Amino acid sequence: MQSNIVTPIADTINYDEAEQQFINLLDLENLDSKLESQPELASIVDNAIAQAIENAFSGAASDDGAHLFLQRILYRINRLQLFWYDDLRHYTNERSPYLNKVRDTIETPWQEWELSHLDVEAIKQLDVKQALTERSACDLNPPLSEDSRYLREEMSEAGYRHVLAIGSFDGLVEGSRLSRIMGGAANEVHATLMRVLIEEYGNGRLSRKHSTYFAQMLEEFGMNTQPESYFELVPWEVLACANHNFLMTERKIYFLRYNGGLTYFEVAGPATYRNYLAAAQRLELSQAAMGYWELHIREDERHGQWMLTDVSLPLAQRYPDRAWELVLGYDQEKLMGDRAGVAIVRLAKQA
Template sequence: MLWTTKLTRESAYDGSNAAAEALALYAQADAFAQPSSFYTSSPYRRPSRPQDINDSLLTESLKSNQLSSSHHLLAQRLLLNIYEQDLVFLPKPPMAFNLKEFKDFYEPQHVAFGKKIRPVLENYVYGWLKEEVHINGPWELESFLAHTDKVLEDVAQSDSRLFQVLTTSRDPQRAAKFFMTQCAGDFLSEASAMARNVLGNCGVYTSELFKILIDEYGYGVDKKKHSTIFEDMLKAMGMSHHVHYYWQFYTASSLSLTNYFHYVSANHGELFRYIGAMYYTEATLALTTKHQSRAIRTIFDNTVPTEYFDEHSHIDVHHGRMALKRLIIPMIEQFGNTIIPDLIRGFEEFKLLQDIADEELYAHIKWHDELDEHRARAAELHGKRNVDMRITESENELSVLHTHSNDELFWVESGELDFVMSPELSVRLKAGEGIVIPKGMIHGTCVTSKTCTYTVTAI
């Protein structure tokens, strides 16, 4: 379907709204344009549905009950691109290298447009955290340690819901691969956000953080680098190991985890929020990766190497201890209790974002497992409500994966199309067939007949 942004040309170019102009121009890049496939053949192609742009991205902040919207997904996609234009990506064989695409992705003027809109997008996607995470003081080292120790102890003592959800799915391998897809957006360029914090001069803290960073990068040995180990695991599962090959399948909440670390690292005034968030993730990964490894070994009957998760179960015990004893405690002793609220804020904000991402993952797996039930419910609802939208598309026309803020009835009136929900799950819908799409669930379509007409109805 041809698209146009909801920002009018007049509002984008009237000179009174520089951010609107920058957003419109940034979103028009070829890298984000309509694709011909659900999978990317280049690290510089990242379809992002610019038609979902509206003025709210520039003037508002999302509420915690609005995270299922298509605008949230779009904003997270744009933000990751803005952050990753600071990083270097080259394709791996057999993926071809296109010099023009490479130059275009890093084109300085385009990068500048992204920098201009970054603060407003960050406010749009993370402003709600100020309403949800309250840091009540006063704080001192002892209360900081008591609070964080209690949180980490609760994680250590809790059962793994991820293990339970993956292993009891109707298709455990499909569920595990969807989980790995959500990890891929971060793990294939692991610790890139951390690298933003080792430039400059922070005294001994630069060196202590750098020790964690070089662990992530395998001390210069490519085969030991965490992202390389993750690539090997993907290949053993029959998945693509190329950066952002599954770009369209990342959920908004999984993108929010990657982007949060860039957010508090690119904005250096948030250094202590970063340290707090890093402490939470390093300390908890040492616990949760044990369950992740066990799930993969169980589901794939020990045919997939789990070195990536096993390595984190080992090294992140050390990293969590380093973050606390060589960064946090000495920082509080040197700079005083005034930094503790930021440390706690980062710790608690990332914990909340991780909980939300987990719940969204489980909801997607449940939807995938209950596909037949959602198709049956569509048949029951068809014709009982007024249609909100009727769309006709031509053969091979593709709808980039997206979400809706409400449950919706999707119904094919004529022709047929492929309805896609994950790299491992799609269904051919013909005339007289449909599906109920729960709010916040990513999905896309590709027309397989000469033309296809379908309707969308809010439930």
């Protein structure tokens, strides 16, 4: 295979150039052995990552360009944990030590930065069952925010299409990360998680899989239904949510945090979907252009209850010394989800 790698010719950091260099590295045969003899092949990428980490996580001002670059690089590594029914050669470096090093280099300061936005010590002092129960009750039917009112009352059809494009990033592969925690011992918690996963996957029928309903919404507007088709539109805040969940499911030490986060996601989902459904109804769109929202409002209300009563609360009882991690996961998913929601509304307005 002919290499598309180029060596750096300037000291200025160009994130687009560095990302393209990284894409070339991903498919480079014998990547690690070649980097041993030619470390300069990765110098543009490595320098850009180091600078982006400094720009994104140090100082008072946050650099959105640096965040986007880092999250895109991290996602390109993490997505190798899923199978995309594409050319098998794209997975040649899925266990590359270099890619693992890049992932760890980004994840470590990023996760420290994310946790700095939460009072972890205060969370450790909470009554976990009370905290989860109260939070779930509040997030099930929250008061309408300014952004929620915008979606319901003002968003244009162009904005709606933009929301669908960004939403397709997750909607077309829905449930994929949940599947990664399903291996292991069987018990009641495991059985409930499997029920959630099975419903997300349409009980094994493609026509009933949730991603199929999302694809139907895209088809109604003549939009591309291939996963990641609108990757270029996805803001870093949304990518961060995906990468965070990859990390939570990749490391079993974070099992409690992941399930706390999934509890929030399922509990709060219907409130968000009602905003999108109201927008579609106001715009007088077809049933096919809004069916996914109706399905999720109905099913996620049930999933949220399952996650609270049959997963999170039993896990809190099973792991009393670490149960606070469930609340941490819940609060972190809410914080990151709210941040992503703000970014999506901002882009919908621009559309």
